[in-house]
Amino acid sequence: MNEVPLGILGGILFCLILLSAFFSSSETGMLSINKYRLKHLVKNKNRSAMKVSSLLERPDRLIGVILIGNNFVNILASAIATIIAVRLWGDAGIAIATAALTMVVLIFAEVTPKTLAAIHPEKIAFPASWILAILLKALYPLVWIVNGLSNGLLRLIGVHASQNNHDTLDSEELRTVVNEASGLIPAAHQEMLISILDLEKVSVEDIMIPRNEVVGIDIEDSIEEIIDQICQSRHTRMPVYNGEINKVIGILHARHAAVFLRDPTPSKAALLKATVEPYFIPESTSLNTVLLNFQKDHQQMGVVVDEYGDVQGIAALEDVLEEIVGEFSPPTQDEEEEIQTLDDGSFRIEGSTHIREINKVLNWHLPTDGPKTLNGLIIETLEFIPEHPISLWVGHYMIEILEIEDKVVKYAKLHIKR
Structure with missing residues (x-):
């Protein structure tokens, strides 16, 4: 050198x-x-x-x-x-x-x-x-x-270098990946991916139509009343029950109802023949499982029941899919939007609106681990059924009851304290 x-x-x-x-x-x-x-x-x-x-x-x-x-x-x-x-x-x-x-x-x-x-x-x-x-x-x-x-x-020390390290992501990590990819994925697609990840966390009772809003056919009514109800219904499927909603005996599809109505002599027996066997769903079932079961059993609507077998509501395939892609159609002229923006920046919300829907639309954080609807949240917070319009605070959210009907909060006004 x-x-x-x-x-x-x-x-x-x-x-x-x-x-x-x-x-x-x-x-x-x-x-x-x-x-x-x-x-x-x-x-x-x-x-x-x-x-x-x-x-x-x-x-x-x-x-x-x-x-x-x-x-x-x-x-x-x-x-x-x-x-x-x-x-x-x-x-x-x-x-x-x-x-x-x-x-x-x-x-x-x-x-x-x-x-x-x-x-x-x-x-x-x-x-x-x-x-x-x-x-x-x-x-x-x-x-x-x-x-x-x-x-x-x-x-x-118990480590084997020859073992392959398979990189896997759990749902929360995958959610982070989707959120971080906001510049690469269109916003609508990103929301759908997040909604799919949420299906496991959401139960069918979060999206079902509650029993008090279920439109069904009582087989004990007269045949004329039944025909009139079918003709005026906007629904493609309706439960058929015997006296009360807890006694569901079948589901009537619109195309089967059309065949029944074309019968020159319609009868209750013909109506029952046109119905299909009801499909029951436990209220705690996750939407992911509901969707898979609908697909496996070729069902499009189920009757939601609690642990005692009492009917709590109904859930359709459309309701599950709307959790992923959003609303398919706007409210009709006869229907009002569940959440309406008022001039002062507050919101007029129906008491039957699901809390998850409120949080999703308004980007709020109302508690979802208890009652599923706004009415249920108000009653649980007050610990009594209000008889007159009153106001209350739930966290940072001010709730003013506007209308009460049949011991149920029909409408309430909400705003968030900034």
Whole structure:
């Protein structure tokens, strides 16, 4: 080395710094790459992505070859820098070389390349994977020895490096991914994806039509009243019951009702023949399960019952799908919107409106772990059934009862305290 010109030693040192930067950036790029985008590129047969994926299957070997290369070039660079410094400044050059090389390696071979790789992992990892694959084959005996010793130490603490680390996401982590992808996914699609993730958390009682609003046919009514009710109904399916809603005996579909009405001598027997057997759903069933059961059993409407078998309401396939895609159609002329904006910025809301719907539309946070409707929330908070319009606070929300009918809050005025 003493006969080698300083210019050549300087050139070698420069190349070693570049190699150190390559190994440092490769390590960060390979380990920082988006695993899900990588899997997508592998499915599309991207050769560089396939090479990266192959190396990442055994991260112990990948890290082994990178660190062997990095440590080798850093140690060699340190030796050459010391030789250059000693020839220039004598014994004092050792301290100078140590300080200077530390700063050079830290800035040009560690921090800068690793930062670049963290920001653009694909641009670094894809080309580097081809070089690392060649080095892994060339240095495999040395990598095997190093990994063997290292893996032996890991096994002592119960870690097996050969185990594949399958990257999986739970629903909350997937929700975060969807929210973070707001710039890449249209807002409507993003809302649908979030709604699908919420299906497991929402039970059928959160979206059902409560029993007091169920429009059904009482088989005990006269045939004329039944025919008149069918003709005036806006619903495609109606439960048929015997005396009270708890005694549901069938479901009448609109197309079957049309056949029944064309009968020149319609009878209750013909009506019962036109009905289909009711499909019952426990009130605590999640919407995810309801949707799957509807699909499996080819059903489009179910009767929701509690643990005692009493009917609590009905739920249709349309109600479940609206939780995902939103309302299919606006209210008719005979119907009012459940949530109406008033001139003073407050909201006039029907008491039967589900709290989840209020939170969803207004981006509020009314409690949902108790009653499911606004009326239920008011009564639970007051702990009595109001007989006259009064006001109350629920958290930061001011609720003013506007109208009471049959011991039920018909309408209320709400606003949030800012």
